[in-house]
Amino acid sequence: MEEDLLYSYMNFLNNSKTEREAAKNIKELLDNNGFKDFNEVTEVKKGDKIYFYNKNKSIFAAIIGEEPLYNGMNIIGSHIDSPRLDLRPNPLYNKDTLNMFKTHYYGGIKKYQWVTIPLSMHGICKDTNGNIINISIGEDENDPIFVISDLLPHLAQNQMEKKLKEGISGEDLNILVGNSGGNISKIIEEKYGINTKEFMVSEIEFVPSFKARFAGFDKKVICAYGQDDKSCAYASLKALLSIDSNNLKHTAVCMFLDKEEIGSEGNTGMKSNIFDYFLNELMNKKQENFIGGALKSYMNSKMLSADVNGAYDPNFDDVFEKNNAGYLGKGINFCKYTGSRGKSSASDANAEYLMSLKEKLDNTDIKYQFTEMGKIDIGGGGTISFILADKGVEVVDCGFPVLSMHSPYEMLSTDDFINGFKTYKMFLEL
Ligand code: MN
Ligand code: MN
Numbered sequence: 031m032e033e034d035l036l037y038s039y040m041n042f043l044n045n046s047k048t049e050r051e052a053a054k055n056i057k058e059l060l061d062n063n064g065f066k067d068f069n070e071v072t073e074v075k076k077g078d079k080i081y082f083y084n085k086n087k088s089i090f091a092a093i094i095g096e097e098p099l100y101n102g103m104n105i106i107g108s109h110i111d112s113p114r115l116d117l118r119p120n121p122l123y124n125k126d127t128l129n130m131f132k133t134h135y136y137g138g139i140k141k142y143q144w145v146t147i148p149l150s151m152h153g154i155c156k157d158t159n160g161n162i163i164n165i166s167i168g169e170d171e172n173d174p175i176f177v178i179s180d181l182l183p184h185l186a187q188n189q190m191e192k193k194l195k196e197g198i199s200g201e202d203l204n205i206l207v208g209n210s211g212g213n214i215s216k217i218i219e220e221k222y223g224i225n226t227k228e229f230m231v232s233e234i235e236f237v238p239s240f241k242a243r244f245a246g247f248d249k250k251v252i253c254a255y256g257q258d259d260k261s262c263a264y265a266s267l268k269a270l271l272s273i274d275s276n277n278l279k280h281t282a283v284c285m286f287l288d289k290e291e292i293g294s295e296g297n298t299g300m301k302s303n304i305f306d307y308f309l310n311e312l313m314n315k316k317q318e319n320f321i322g323g324a325l326k327s328y329m330n331s332k333m334l335s336a337d338v339n340g341a342y343d344p345n346f347d348d349v350f351e352k353n354n355a356g357y358l359g360k361g362i363n364f365c366k367y368t369g370s371r372g373k374s375s376a377s378d379a380n381a382e383y384l385m386s387l388k389e390k391l392d393n394t395d396i397k398y399q400f401t402e403m404g405k406i407d408i409g410g411g412g413t414i415s416f417i418l419a420d421k422g423v424e425v426v427d428c429g430f431p432v433l434s435m436h437s438p439y440e441m442l443s444t445d446d447f448i449n450g451f452k453t454y455k456m457f458l459e460l
Pocket of ligand 1: 109
């Protein structure tokens with residue numbers, strides 16, 4: 031079973047490189063497991079499995095528990111967007127014999143990591159007949175891939191003197207897409223059906239073409255693009271699909287969000303009111319709504335903000351405080367707080383909530399660790415936890431330690447993944 035879970039996770043990663051593809055694949059899994067689109071149901075009752083597919087980029091899934099919604103939900107929130115290179119509105123230009131695309135990076139990347147690696151092109155655009163088409167070029171072995179060039183060492187004397195962050199700049203992230211001079215638009219149209227005049231109103235993302243692979247002699251690490259945060263998304267989804275819907279006390283909810291990597295803004299991100307809308311509609315359809323009902327539900331809810339954490343890296347020993355670092359293979363990773371410096375902008379989980387979770391964990395064989403990200407004064411970060419905490423929900427960050435986080439090829443421990451799946455299942459059934 032554990033091996034099946036790992037293989038299905040790797041398969042999910044290979045087929046879900048963008049938030050659109052992830053949302054679509056999650057919806058498909060929900061459809062195949064008895065979940066119903068909440069727009070198509072008029073009544074909601076105990077044991078029902080419901081989802082809300084929001085603008086093709088985020089999705090909420092719920093199994094309705096015995097207790098009324100105002101008595102609280104058990105929520106797991108993850109995100110399905112990952113750092114990448116987006117196509118600009120006017121991307122195409124020709125430089126001598128070469129055809130190039132301008133990109134705009136999305137999320138926190140180290141730009142030098144994105145040159146000289148195979149990239150694939152994903153997204154939506156219109157074809158020459160005016161129909162919207164889904165694009166995926168570069169995943170199939172017979173597809174071409176796309177690459178950003180880097181300077182040969184022989185001529186890189188000046189570049190090598192620069193700071194690492196300046197060696198490759200945002201304006202240098204231009205992708206080689208052809209060697210056909212003025213003919214390239216015609217080729218793109220004829221071979222791929224993509225209307226290049228529609229690029230300005232399309233959504234196209236370039237992501238690493240790498241497939242998920244086991245790493246190391248013992249195969250205890252999974253290397254893949256986008257494990258921040260599709261690892262937590264998939265583990266929580268599988269946990270939700272594995273619980274007994276007839277014996278659930280509190281309503282179990284999994285959130286799969288977009289735009290976390292750029293601040294959770296917009297109508298597919300956590301800061302919007304889309305979840306409030308879903309909750310209100312559930313309460314309406316369950317005939318238990320009243321003024322202040324959703325707020326009461328939040329006040330009584332518990333949440334795991336399921337997101338990854340930077341793992342201790344032996345190659346960069348000096349940025350970690352070893353007693354409090356997250357280690358690959360030590361189990362699911364709780365962070366009481368994230369933030370930076372003096373806990374600036376941190377969502378700091380309440381001790382009473384952590385005590386109750388630890389007590390439950392200690393009655394299982396689940397391996398867990400309580401950690402911080404790195405040395406205090408070095409940096410920091412955040413997740414969606416504060417957004418729900420602001421509404422009154424008890425929230426703690428709970429995900430996987432990841433090596434080379436935000437790089438094109440992130441590393442995660444198979445043992446941690448299994449422990450995370452067990453943790454999420456236990457939590458949803460509380
Ligand atoms: Mn994340
Ligand atoms: Mn991230």
